[in-house]
């Protein structure tokens with residue numbers, strides 16, 4: 323399954339092929355008994371549901387299940403859209419790219435930290451008397467704006483163009499936080515007290531390596547929902563929000579020189 327983790331698109335295509343084979347068999351068996359329109363809509367439904375189920379069985383991340391579900395309808399729309407103007411599709415594609423470009427490239431989708439988690443992070447900063455906070459992959463920047471101020475300096479870095487633009491405008495208006503259009507991997511985190519991430523399982527090993535190389539002793543890496551595989555966190559905070567958020571805390575306790 324390592325292949326699927328690296329190339330989930332292979333699983334997504336396999337799911338559509340399996341669903342397509344089933345639909346083909348069903349349509350062959352029922353072609354002379356049902357009206358063509360009923361057959362078409364049933365085939366579309368079966369294709370979508372089976373593809374989503376196979377995607378789930380293959381253990382792909384949840385956004386691939388949604389892609390598996392919606393892809394047949396998108397294809398049908400594209401095939402039957404001859405009379406529709408092309409520009410809404412083009413515009414839709416551009417907006418989706420500007421919002422979700424990191425989902426395909428980094429396998430990190432856009433979902434946001436909730437209020438309970440933001441409050442927990444604020445209390446963590448307070449407990450540790452931490453002053454500098456950075457959110458790597460800051461989305462619309464809600465966490466950064468909430469934690470900035472009262473002696474704290476909060477920064478967000480984000481590369482998805484539209485997402486960053488919205489976060490930068492909101493920060494300017496509210497005069498809270500600093501939003502950089504910058505890649506996580508080229509961001510210097512050596513002077514941060516708390517580094518926060520809410521990404522996906524995929525980048526966690528490389529991210530931890532970066533943290534160990536750059537972060538100062540006593541500083542803290544906090545990951546929402548995704549732990550570093552095979553590594554015991556210094557602490558786990560289990561929140562009592564609806565999604566039972568878990569924050570994995572990794573304290574950078576040893577001098578960085580010892581790691582080199």
Ligand SMILES: C[S@@+](CC[C@H](N)C(=O)[O-])C[C@H]1O[C@@H](n2cnc3c(N)ncnc32)[C@H](O)[C@@H]1O
Pocket residue numbers: 424425428430431432433434435457458459460461462463464465479480481482485504505506507519520521
């Ligand atoms: C799950 S969202 C979390 C948003 C925000 N941290 C929050 O908790 O509300 C992850 C964000 O990371 C961004 N991202 C993914 N890879 C990135 C990279 N290499 N550099 C900068 N941002 C990245 C995505 O565009 C997305 O907005």
